[in-house]
Amino acid sequence: MRVAAYKKDSDVTYTLGATVTMEFLNMRPDLVEDVIVHPDFRSEDTLNKIKEICSANKIPLETAEKPFNILSKKGNCYVIAVIKKVKETIDDGNHVVLVNPSDAGNMGTIIRTCAGFGITNIAVVPPAVDMYDPKTIRASMGAKARVKMEIFDSFEDYEKRFPDNKPYPFMLDGSTLLQKTTIEKPFALVFGNEASGLPHEFSLKGQPVRIEHTTNIDSLNLPTAAGIAIYEATKDIFGV
Amino acid sequence: MRVAAYKKDSDVTYTLGATVTMEFLNMRPDLVEDVIVHPDFRSEDTLNKIKEICSANKIPLETAEKPFNILSKKGNCYVIAVIKKVKETIDDGNHVVLVNPSDAGNMGTIIRTCAGFGITNIAVVPPAVDMYDPKTIRASMGAKARVKMEIFDSFEDYEKRFPDNKPYPFMLDGSTLLQKTTIEKPFALVFGNEASGLPHEFSLKGQPVRIEHTTNIDSLNLPTAAGIAIYEATKDIFGV
Numbered sequence: 001m002r003v004a005a006y007k008k009d010s011d012v013t014y015t016l017g018a019t020v021t022m023e024f025l026n027m028r029p030d031l032v033e034d035v036i037v038h039p040d041f042r043s044e045d046t047l048n049k050i051k052e053i054c055s056a057n058k059i060p061l062e063t064a065e066k067p068f069n070i071l072s073k074k075g076n077c078y079v080i081a082v083i084k085k086v087k088e089t090i091d092d093g094n095h096v097v098l099v100n101p102s103d104a105g106n107m108g109t110i111i112r113t114c115a116g117f118g119i120t121n122i123a124v125v126p127p128a129v130d131m132y133d134p135k136t137i138r139a140s141m142g143a144k145a146r147v148k149m150e151i152f153d154s155f156e157d158y159e160k161r162f163p164d165n166k167p168y169p170f171m172l173d174g175s176t177l178l179q180k181t182t183i184e185k186p187f188a189l190v191f192g193n194e195a196s197g198l199p200h201e202f203s204l205k206g207q208p209v210r211i212e213h214t215t216n217i218d219s220l221n222l223p224t225a226a227g228i229a230i231y232e233a234t235k236d237i238f239g240v
Numbered sequence: 241m242r243v244a245a246y247k248k249d250s251d252v253t254y255t256l257g258a259t260v261t262m263e264f265l266n267m268r269p270d271l272v273e274d275v276i277v278h279p280d281f282r283s284e285d286t287l288n289k290i291k292e293i294c295s296a297n298k299i300p301l302e303t304a305e306k307p308f309n310i311l312s313k314k315g316n317c318y319v320i321a322v323i324k325k326v327k328e329t330i331d332d333g334n335h336v337v338l339v340n341p342s343d344a345g346n347m348g349t350i351i352r353t354c355a356g357f358g359i360t361n362i363a364v365v366p367p368a369v370d371m372y373d374p375k376t377i378r379a380s381m382g383a384k385a386r387v388k389m390e391i392f393d394s395f396e397d398y399e400k401r402f403p404d405n406k407p408y409p410f411m412l413d414g415s416t417l418l419q420k421t422t423i424e425k426p427f428a429l430v431f432g433n434e435a436s437g438l439p440h441e442f443s444l445k446g447q448p449v450r451i452e453h454t455t456n457i458d459s460l461n462l463p464t465a466a467g468i469a470i471y472e473a474t475k476d477i478f479g480v
Contacts, residue, residue: 019458109461116453116460146456179475211471212478213356216386218259220356220467221349227464228471231451235419238452 001034001060001082003067006134011085013132015142016072018046018079023142025050025081029057031145034082036067041078050079071134085132090121090150094186094233095165096226097123097158099202100193104129108139109223110191115143117234122149123158123188155190155205162188167206169198170229172219174210181209183233191229194222241274241300241322243307246374251325253372255382256312258286258319263382265290265321269297271385274322276307281318290319311374325372330361330390334426335405336470337398339365339442340433341462347371348379349463350431355383357474362389363398363428395430395445402428407446409438410469412459414450421449423473431469434462 006014012033015021018041024032035054041047054061067080096114101107107129114122124131128151137144152158159167165188168181183189190205192198197219202208211228213220220228246254252273255261258281264272275294281287294301307320336354341347347369354362364371368391377384392398399407405428408421423429430445432438437459442448451468453460460468 109464112457112461113464116457118454118456141457143457177478179478214358216358217352217356217381217383221352221463223461223464224349224353224467227460227467231468231471238417238419 001036001062001064001067003036003070003080003082005070008130008133013083013085013137014071014134015081015083016077016134016138018043020138020142021079021081022046022049023145024083025053027145029053029059031084031086032057032059032081033084035059035061036080037061037063038068038078039063039065046079088148088150090123090148092162092186093121094119095121095123095162095188096230097125097155097167097188097190098128099125099155099190099198101128101191101222102194103222104133104135105139106194106222107131108136108144110226111136111140111147112143113223113227113230115146117230118237119230119234120147122147124149124151125155125158126151155202158188168233169202169205169208170211170225171198171203171208172210173203174208175203176207176209178209178211178229178232181207187233189226189229189233191222191226241276241302241304241307243276243310243320243322245310248370248373253323253325253377254311254374255321255323256317256374256378258283260378260382261319261321262286262289263385264323265293267385269293269299271324271326272297272299272321273324275299275301276320277301277303278308278318279303279305286319328388328390330363330388332402332426333361334359334473335361335363335402335428336466337363337365337395337407337428337430338368339395339430339438341368341431342434343462344369344373344375345379346434346462348376348384350466351376351380351387352383353463353467353470355380355386357470358477359470359474360387362387364389364391365395365398366391395442398428408473409442409445409448410451410465411438411443411448412450413443414448415443416447416449418449418451418469418472421447427473429466429469429473431462431466
């Protein structure tokens with residue numbers, strides 16, 4: 001298997017690391033084209049599981065060192081899978097909507113939080129960081145295999161497809177406090193760009209919400225804000 | 241001003257970027273030894289503010305390119321300050337306690353969240369990532385200038401100094417759900433290592449709490465979990 005440095009327009013992406021790879025092997029073996037194990041990989045248990053799933057799904061499995069030099073500069077990576085990129089369509093249900101997210105690590109962390117709180121559909125409004133970037137997938141800890149993501153040309157396009165999802169745009173000047181807002185389901189929790197937040201016109205969409213904090217910071221870190229919002233919006237599900 | 245690549249045992253650290261530097265100039269000018277501006281820096285307003293504060297506090301200010309090549313490989317950094325490292329002592333009040341934190345970015349994000357929700361004292365139990373690492377300071381967006389941090393040899397040492405702070409260790413098998421726990425003040429929200437969490441014996445400290453999530457993830461990202469806990473513990477302060 002020849003691998004090449006990841007590019008946004010390539011038709012495959014890569015899982016870097018055993019945990020992330022196992023998530024795809026377990027959840028989406030149909031997307032796994034190839035698994036490459038480093039000659040120094042020493043976890044027998046994990047290796048046996050990988051062999052079993054690859055064999056059951058006719059996925060080529062090989063041992064090689066070179067792909068790790070090309071794809072993983074950090075070094076603490078001993079398993080890589082080549083993952084087919086497919087266009088996904090999100091389903092009905094509770095949603096998170098990311099408008100202009102710009103950081104792969106942040107996007108991955110939000111995917112992980114969504115999976116943790118049972119949100120399996122994320123809408124993305126571009127310009128946006130690449131949801132298939134290996135950094136995104138790695139930061140998700142492989143949760144990307146469990147969460148569908150779809151790009152919409154605009155928030156209006158999203159609203160047309162999902163008119164029943166009540167939008168809650170999170171804004172620094174949102175008119176209601178998160179802890180005093182009843183979040184109705186199905187919801188769409190909407191978050192803006194890391195540096196600039198949501199454009200002002202989102203204050204006219206649904207119920208704008210703010211997470212109150214001191215003036216000692218300009219804003220919360222995006223995945224932290226999203227985590228707080230997702231926790232609050234789903235606590236009745238997990239609080240029983 | 242000669243600068244050198246940051247090391248844990250050096251007696252200065254660095255702020256990388258204008259926002260982070262401004263936080264230290266505004267909050268802790270006493271710690272700023274030197275400010276270096278890149279010749280390509282073009283933000284007149286910020287530069288004037290920097291000049292004003294440096295002049296008022298007799299802080300040397302210079303224009304140079306070389307320190308940026310040594311300290312900032314990412315490139316999008318145009319202001320650096322040299323910051324004196326001082327040993328801090330935390331005060332009474334609500335605390336976050338980080339036991340064995342291992343990632344500088346995560347520690348910085350938690351510092352930012354603490355500053356956001358009015359927690360200005362963090363206890364750290366080693367082994368721990370360096371709180372003065374420029375990566376920590378950058379991830380805090382400069383909030384490190386507003387939050388005191390103190391290293392304790394052990395959690396028991398922390399408890400001896402702050403017997404009135406009720407510990408709430410956050411554990412995957414914590415016996416009460418966060419949303420059903422009354423968090424009494426002054427509190428100590430205690431978080432473990434990114435990969436391994438808190439050692440089992442913490443289940444005997446105060447009231448162990450869990451943030452319930454699906455089995456689709458092994459755990460939440462540490463700064464996300466800390467953000468949710470800090471939000472919940474302080475929402476009565478910010479919800480009025």
